[in-house]
Amino acid sequence: MAKPVLYSYFRSSCSWRVRIALAIKGIDYDQKHVHLVRDGGDQHKDDYVSLNPQRQVPSIEIDGVSLCQSVAILEYLEETRPQAPLLPKDAVGRAQVRHVVECINSGIQPIQNLAVLQYVGNEKKAEWGRHWITQGFVALEALMKKYSGKCCVGDSVTLADLCLVPQVYNANRFKVDMEAFPTIQRVHSALETEEAFIAAHPKNQPDCPEDLR
Secondary structure: OOOEEEEOOOOOHHHHHHHHHHHHHHOOOOEOOOOOOOHHHHHOOEEEHOOOOOOOOOOEEEEEEEEEEEEHHHHHHHHHOOOOOOOOOHHHHHHHHHHHHHHHHHOHHHHHHHHHHHHOOOOHHHHHHHHHHHHHHHHHHHHHHHHOOOOOOOOOOOOOHHHHHHHHHHHHHOOOHOOOOOHHHHHHHHHOHHHHHHHHHHHHHHOOHHOOO
């Protein structure tokens, strides 16, 4: 069977989540790079829109099907490639992981993604991103104080951690005061030294510009 093909942009936090999962699970794959800014954005070209009508990344071609939306892709990988599991065995643990995932995936990231920032405009986008990430992190910090051990939920890497690390990267880009979020900082600092997280980092992607490495 052909290798999976991930349609990705180096700095897309949603693409980053999937790259971490692929690395943790040891899945060999090819990348096709979708530049979200150059020439109006590759995501708006007809061939990509036919693959992903939402004009977003990531998308993946795997097992003869095309999938979009990072969390749906992560869940598919978890169900079809159970090695190195990214969800706890118990129902409560799985619910807690999904709670953290959706706090980020639904409650923080969409409000500061590229399309929203382009609509807000250059003059206000930094303030906008900083405000909404800070608001989201207040809730996330409270959750992680209850759920976290070494990782977001307990002591094992889960889907929640795959969402956390890219979101902290965005927080730093928008100059969020991370001193207000010690639990998030603690867990993030441990995760960013893990091999799979390093391999998936934007600066280590083929489409990362040299001046950002």
